[in-house]
Amino acid sequence: MKIGLLVAGPVPDDLVSRFGTFDDMFKALLSKQDPRLTFASYDVYEGKFPADTKECDGWIVTGSLHSAYEKLPWMLSLEAFIREAISSGQPTIGICFGHQIMATAMGGVVEKAPSGKWGAAVHTYKIALDAKDRPAWMGGDAETISLQASHQDQVTVLPESGCLIAGNEFCPNGMIAYGKAGLSLQLHPELSSGIVETLLHKRRGTGMTEQDADVALSHVNDPVDADRVAQWMVQFFHQSRA
Numbered sequence: 001m002k003i004g005l006l007v008a009g010p011v012p013d014d015l016v017s018r019f020g021t022f023d024d025m026f027k028a029l030l031s032k033q034d035p036r037l038t039f040a041s042y043d044v045y046e047g048k049f050p051a052d053t054k055e056c057d058g059w060i061v062t063g064s065l066h067s068a069y070e071k072l073p074w075m076l077s078l079e080a081f082i083r084e085a086i087s088s089g090q091p092t093i094g095i096c097f098g099h100q101i102m103a104t105a106m107g108g109v110v111e112k113a114p115s116g117k118w119g120a121a122v123h124t125y126k127i128a129l130d131a132k133d134r135p136a137w138m139g140g141d142a143e144t145i146s147l148q149a150s151h152q153d154q155v156t157v158l159p160e161s162g163c164l165i166a167g168n169e170f171c172p173n174g175m176i177a178y179g180k181a182g183l184s185l186q187l188h189p190e191l192s193s194g195i196v197e198t199l200l201h202k203r204r205g206t207g208m209t210e211q212d213a214d215v216a217l218s219h220v221n222d223p224v225d226a227d228r229v230a231q232w233m234v235q236f237f238h239q240s241r242a
Contacts, residue, residue, distance in 0.1 A: 001237060003030065004056030005041045006049075006078065008097050009064030015195060022062040025190035029226065033234045044081075047074050053084050058091040058237040061098030063188065067153050068100040068110045079105035086182040091237050094184035100153055102184045103176065109157035113170065118208050119149040121196055122222035123187060125166035125174045135177065137235035138165075145175075145225045147187035148196045154186060183236050189229040193220050 003026075011021050019025070023041045030037055040056055042048050045064065050056065061082065068075065082105040085092045094102035100110040113119065124146040127134075131141055145166060155173040158164060165183075167174035174186045188196075197220045204213035 001034075001036070001057045002038045002040060003237065004050055004059045005039060006044045006059055006061045006081070006098075007041055008062050008078070008101070009045050009066055010043075015198060018198075019192060019195040022190070025192075026060055026062070029190045029230045030234055032227070033230050034238075037234070044074055044078050047077070049077060049081060053081065053088055053090045056090075059085055059093070060233075061092070061094040061101060063096035063098065063150075066097065068097060068104045069153075075101060082106075082182075086178055089181050091180075091239075092182050093233055093236065094182075095190065096151055096186060096188055097153075099176070099184035099186045100155060102178070102182060103155040103159055103162070103173075106159035106161055106178060106182070108155055108159035108162065108173075110153055111156045112152050113154050114156070115170070117152075117170070117212060118203070118216070119151050119154070119170055119186070120200060120203075120208070120212075120216035121149065121219040122146050122224055123149040123168060123170065125168050125171075125187065127166050128164045135180075135239075137232055137239050139232075139235065140228075142225070142228065145187070145229060146222065147185075147189050147224050147226060147229060148191040148193065148220075149187050150191065150196055150199060151186060180239065183233075185229070187229075189224075189226045189233070193224075196220050 124144050154171045158173050162176040165175040176184050
């Protein structure tokens with residue numbers, strides 16, 4: 001199975017040598033679960049798109065320093081691509097910015113968090129579905145998932161076609177499914193504690209108050225469920241859509 005990485009923004013240059021690119025992170029995350037996967041990357045933030053949605057078997061929309069409500073030309077093209085992929089049954093997963101742009105593509109609303117705060121370091125979401133109502137790709141009986149967060153924007157209005165999978169008090173619409181072809185998550189299964197810690201130090205006293213940054217830093221090394229969520233992602237790609 002070939003997965004197309006729709007890269008919505010670069011990792012800052014000073015972090016690439018230590019932590020790699022978004023491409024590197026997602027390849028490492030998913031290949032651990034399924035070494036047979038292959039990948040292709042497209043810098044959509046530079047207007048470099050696949051020829052069509054069938055060019056790969058599935059798609060991942062990455063994070064970005066941009067906001068989905070900026071409505072830049074490449075974002076409008078990305079929204080159209082997402083809608084076409086989902087409507088044609090091509091499995092498409094959005095992470096962080098990818099979660100947000102998928103929501104706007106499907107008719108939802110993205111805004112800054114009402115509190116004005118950052119969601120940063122490890123956050124825990126409660127699964128919103130009873131075990132009997134969960135899609136097959138989830139499996140198991142987990143009641144929560146914990147992953148790294150790094151965002152101010154969030155989905156504030158759930159699209160009509162979206163099914164809420166998980167969230168928390170800070171970010172109620174944290175994980176959304178769109179039928180069998182669309183899945184999105186505000187949290188980051190691909191990010192290490194090291195890169196989040198580095199970003200928090202950069203934002204401390206500038207993008208974030210020192211107090212908020214210190215609280216986040218105290219949770220940056222909390223346990224995460226990256227392997228479980230990566231397994232969900234792989235199972236989502238492989239599931240039957242008949």
